[in-house]
Amino acid sequence: MATLDRRAFLRTTGLAGLALGLAACGDSGASGGSGSGSGFGAVKIQLSWKKNVEFAGEYFADSKGYYKAAGFSQVELLSGGGSGTSVESGLTTGRCWIGLSTPTITAPAVLQGAPLKIVGATFQKNPFAIVSLGKSPIQDPKDLAGKKIGVQDSNELVWNALLKANNLDPSSVTRVPFQSDPSMLTSGQLDGYVGFVTSGPVRLKMQGVDAAHMLFADHGLPLVAETFTVTQETIDKERDKLKAFLTAEIKGWKDAVADPAKAAELAAKTYGKDQNLDVAEQTEEAKMQNELVVTPDAKANGLFTMTAELIEQNIASLAKAGLTVKAESLFDLTILDEIYKADASLKLS
Template sequence: MTFRFSTSRRRLAAVGAGLAVAALALTACAGGSGSDASESPAGDEGFGDLTLQLSWILNEEFAGEYFADTNGYYEEAGFSSVNLVPGPETGVAPLLSGSADVALSDAVSIGSAVASEGAPLKIIGATFQANPFTILSLADGGDIATPEDLIGKRIGIQDSNRTLFDAFLLANDIDASELTIVPVQYDPAPLVNGEVDGFMAYLTNESITVAAEGLETTNLPFADNGLPFVAETFTTTDETIASSRDMLKAFLVAEIRGWTDAVNDPEEGSRLAVEVYGAELDLNPENSLAGAIAQNELVVSEETEEFGLFWISDELQAATIESLERAGLEIEAGDLFDLSLLAEVYEE
């Protein structure tokens, strides 16, 4: 079984044009609807610097951020600079320590911190409408096509993904003792070399890399097997929402503009990753382009075409909460999501 993506949806030129106007409006007048009177508008001095913690290395996964930086969208939104800090990182620690203003993460990592630790964090939007996590295996090896196929297998799991994998097991009524968890890094070499039967991966990254080596692969996507949730979530603290609402809205505008470009031009997004932002990583151009094209299917959905990029509908919020409940995490949608800033951006 080889996972395949559906055909691309229509382009988003109209969205980009509309958000260009919105960006100028927010830059010129930071006092939008819903703003707290105690806030300090951007004014002539702007919002200053912002630190964005990325969930992964500087590859094509963050093409929208590269466009926003390269094309001046962050600057037009009122920022002196936006510092893109590479991962791997769930974003919880940098946000709580104050070393990051916003983090790209996933609903399970953030939901776990909120439900288990009472972390004062909120998801204010999501780049990926469906999460890209998968258990990758070789068709002539582990051939893990169903959750039950995990039983008795050796599964390579990265430390930062252990909470998420445990949630996947719980959602499918599988005890960790029924398989062998092997600590690995992010290079899928242990899978290719036969050291593990399955490997926790991204559909838009390692799955493409391994298949490009001429190996037939099998994927067990989390989103299709009991754990659908949003990913690459824009997450920040409750305090930042309360004290810097206009700053966050201006940031979202720049991000929407950047991701509109990324959806419309995956070739340039890939080039920016390979030649500019990730130049020191020696990224494979062909694999990078394949990933940039594939991830657009996660960014664009019928709901984002209707309501706008990053939007998380009530139905998708409910599905995410249900996934967390199946993973043993009790949490209400209002404790995890705050879409009011994004709503104001689109209203304005």
Template sequence: MAPVSPRRIRRTALALSAVVVSALALSACAGSSADTPSTGSSDAAAGFGDLTVQLSWIKNEEFAGEYFADQNGYFTDGGFDSVNLVAGPSTGIPELLSGTADVSISNAVAVGAAVANEGAPVKIIGTTLQKNPFTVLSLKDGGDIATPEDLVGKKIGVQDSNLSLFNAFLAANDIDASALEIVPVQYDPAPLVNGEVDGFVAYLTNEAITVEQSGVATTNLPFADNGLPFVAETFTVTDEVLESRRDELKAFLVAEIKGWQDALADPDEGARLAIEEYGADLDLDPEKTLAGMLATNALIETPETDANGLFTISDDLQTQTVASLAGAGITLEASDLFDLSLLAEVYEENPDLR
């Protein structure tokens, strides 16, 4: 089996201090379009110019909604000359603070750590994934870890960057870390397949698919369904951009909603856009890309999004996210992390988007 790329280096960057400090220093001297405030609806008529979006990862199926929004002209319809999708990996926080990106696609852990630890002036304005994709992956004929209680007495492979999050997962399920053995691993699930560990911290949209497609039956224990829910693939901006460019951000969100509606409706085309166009230089595996597309879509649509619209984050989910972050040592109020006023205005002004 080919090694799996270390995609969670940027996903769960709980130790963001050095990065954020550098970015804060850069933000004091760097200029960008974020320094030019929007003056309201007249700007929409004149056009918003270019917008830069920092993606959290490479241009694979994870960003199919962005590809549809670009491909189908929703960004152009919204008044943008272009929307530049910059490939990661990145938490997106340094780019926001230095002014090299206007919007980042990040996650609540990275954003929360930057806000709590460094006072980074950023807010989450919506989220693609209602459920985070973390899981404890195991082999059905091996550890077969189907419940939190099944972790007891097992060897669990945990990457350094995910250790705080895994400990929060244990705490959320009243399991003492001494009741199991935590084994340091990298991001290739080979130790799981080879029987060196009973379980492996993984992504439902990545390693879980890789191992399953190798012909090995697996069991997943998703964090989101077992005591540690938090939002991921969040749209994040600086407070200054949120304050001064509201019409522009609303136009961006409208285009994104339309793009992700298309992605949910046509996962095959979403996979094709990743393989043949936006990620054409990545040599993406077609079978895994489509499986990743379907797994991603399953984390986006919930009864709440069906009722309230894509990207919305209910009060309850905000509270759950903040509680999950607290378990990882990140202490915040929901208002420190979220500002969903733009999204509320988008749906009020465009009820057909629900």
């Protein structure tokens, strides 16, 4: 699937994103609900990919009126993906107010001088994984030795970082050119491939194939994903507005976590109805992604929060990927801290 290649590129390289600003936040697709809401007016959120169940929390926040109740007359959900779409360039050109991205894309932008900050992380764990067959699972990095692993060129950065994090000699693994065709795995041409845990194993399961996975985040490369990214100016001058928005997002994601079936229905039948999504598959993907959203720390501290330890782990992981950036230059979790201090009921029960 070519779409996964583009998706992987956007999430793991991103270095060309700032040069593509005018293409950044196009394709609004289904937008947020309009209405007579007051206070903060209309804003645009740039999604990291096309409208599937990955953005279920945003769909709930829109359809259940959480955005409107927070004071927004409209929150427009801009589709990501496609040629050259970049949250970072959209933010720096003002074509979107907030976006969902990932540290491996935002960090290069910050290192190039973009005044951006990550203020929360929907996925406490990045979905990158080694997907393999249940009958011969790859469950530990040491299992990679002597194996044939499919790796897209666009995933080279994160693949090399995984090898470095686990002190694995690249020559001990046979890297096979890969274009997201799972039949290479089921036919025995590959022992595993680099893919997303939220989609690869689910699609194989839907085909009746028993699949296994090994999350990069659990094996030396902890990185968050679907990170809420804004400009420093938004933090400095629109803090209350940002708090209101993130509060609505928290409510939406609490609903999404609690009801994967409804999340899939909203994705397939309303917000992503032009994507030809399968409700059953989207439901399984929603269940899988809940494992990335809800961790013990997220339960204890609230959705989107990052502990100091997790932030430092992300900084260390970025360094393994060749991106040396200071935590205070990339993350600002004080907004979420203030939200949960003011209303502890927003935490997961």
